[in-house]
Amino acid sequence: MKNSNRRIFLIHSAAITSATLATQVYAAENKMKAAAPGERLSEADSYPKSMGFKLDTKSVDKTRYPRHTTEQYCSRCQLYEGNANEGECSFYGGRIVPSTGWCKNFKLNKSAA
Template identity: 30%
Template sequence: MKSSRRSFILMTAGFASSLALSRGALADAVSVSDSDATAQALGYNTDATKVDKAKYPKYQAGQGCSNCQFFQGKADDAAGPCQIYGGKQVNAKGWCSAYTRKA
């Protein structure tokens, strides 16, 4: 009996630790803010449909972070890390002037 109780306690402690670590990783995911200097310099907008086309004539309909080569999330993620912003989270429907279509 003692060994099964000990195994249960060790498994529970391991599970609780891994759960705490995974929650911590999610909490550490930082989103790019509007006040971010790089975001301002590149004209980052969380909604690509609201990009100022006069200021950023490179923008074309259909472009967005989710289909940019720098976006590290999955195609169906609402947000994901971006290489341009040091791994900070960007909106998948966002856009910035560093946009480069995925190959």
């Protein structure tokens, strides 16, 4: 194989790999958005896992998320709608998260306690 053909082959392979990964992430995000409200969000599901989701903010990996603090938890997030124990998260299609949870999409609700 000539060098230019090899280069073109490698560029095409990289493009296909990138497109495949992007499609998988997009599919996982859409699956979350399409989830039925009322389902519980799981730490084990691929998309929440990729977002660092934990049921308890105290178990977040400090090495991986150095800006995380234990003052960040779902019931203080703008995307949380629920009571003191659990609520729906609009980021994950209305799935139920515990008030103590956390993911890297946390956005402080300034009016939350």
